[in-house]
Amino acid sequence: MTLQIEDLVVEHRSPGRPVVRAVAGASLTVSPGEVVGLVGESGCGKSTLARAVCGLNPVTGGSITFEGRPVTPLGLRRRTLTAVQMVFQDPYASLNPRRRVGDQIADGLRTAGDRATTPADLLERVGLPREFAARHPHEFSGGQRQRIAIARALAARPRMLIGDEPISALDASAQAQVATLMRDLAVDSGAGLLFISHDLSVVRLIADRIAVMYLGRIVEVGNTAEVWADPRHPYTRALLQAIPRPDGMGVLPAELPGDVPDPANPPAGCRFHPRCPLAMDVCREKEPAPGPVACWLHEPA
């Protein structure tokens, strides 16, 4: 088991505000060579979870272990855990505008102690011409920049690649391409991939397993095809039904009433019950146990 997240709790504290529990007891595993898609609405804590896995957010409770060793928060010291690499959401902000892209990729190669590979080789792997190494980020489009960011992450020879909404800043035409590229590169190098997105149709295309997150908790985990064909948690169903289909029939997608509640003040019982069409009495009182499906409807009796 490569990456193991157990009962993770991450809190955001800011002065004068209540403590926000962005991740409230989430468990997830990602094996080598496996692609796990993490989906959920904005504000559900999926990005916080990704940042915690990289050590970018301090952990309040629970544990994150990578290959048996705990993931420690990043500090001023040189980091020891270079096998976990992240591709960020916005390639306009994640690349240094003042350095040549080849130099930025070379940083990763140096980290991995790789003298045989050149930045141009990596550019070639992500489908860009070798000459691009001498250019600066502003000379590229969003899709090209995200490919460069992926090349930079791959240069450090990661055994776990994390994509935090890596495609949401890109054009629709580039989204599927970049997502598939990330999958292929991760799987070919035997690394695991934790792919975070709010776009279910893209996650479906590349993920082996899907984890659905709602308000800091993972409510359903399962094989992608199974979750897609037979979503069991009412929230997963609502998410899938809300996707408009390009069938030309003019069917308005189903609406999920209400907004995501404030994570600083989550509802009692099951966190989804105020918006759930199937809420029962027990849902208002007790929180369902985490499992493949965290819902009282699917609780083993």
Add this chain to the structure above:
Amino acid sequence: MTLEITGLKVSLGGRDILRGVDLHLEKGRVHGLAGESGSGKTMTGLAVLGLLPHGARATGRIDLGGRDLLTLPPRELNKVRGGQVAMVFQDPATSLHPMLSVGRQLTEHMRHHLGLGRAEARARAVELLGKVRIPGAEEAYGRFPHQFSGGMRQRIAIAIALACSPRVLIADEPTTALDVTVQAGVLRLLRGLCDELGLAVLLVTHDLGVMSAIADEVSVMKDGLVVETGPRGQVLREPAHAYTRSLLDALPGEPGGPAEPGGKA
């Protein structure tokens, strides 16, 4: 015919951005405009409002009620903008002013265009907030954009656009910045308003799923030209142009959608 665009050409800095666009918008109908980024969808919307970037040259004709919007003097155009033609932008986080209350942003143009008094404008603003289904419209009037979620902000932006009872609404990627669940609500709202108020809506989006859900007619743009236009069912089910077919083929997953069991592509 509410709005008719014929032979619209726009060039900017010597480059042709639009190369002769023809579009017809009708009352109570949603006209979807699809295409990749850079195909000129947004420019078409901006040209209608006379909001093209500095230095852009537009030729052709944009006919609204017998007047050509391209040749209208600025004073006249100002009366059309916001009054008869309104626009909803992609990102409600940036299209609303962060320092002005929702009420102020909702009433300012109403008082200007319609000449309403303070109290009248306020009453209409509260009514509009109710119409776009903002809970607690009275309290929402005095709040600021940051106190609302993304979906609510987009609803407010739609309320602002509708305030002066426009005949044409241009929605430029109105749901791209929203989650799917919220998007569903905003799409239902747009469709309902279009039917109820008899608006002519130009919906610019790259999402063919969104297009299929609410558009009546669909036009597909490529490199500044409309390559295909027709009723929704025809364009999305039996595309005539190779480019439309390639757009549909590029979509992840088979057309059956979530209800249908099936493995990965």
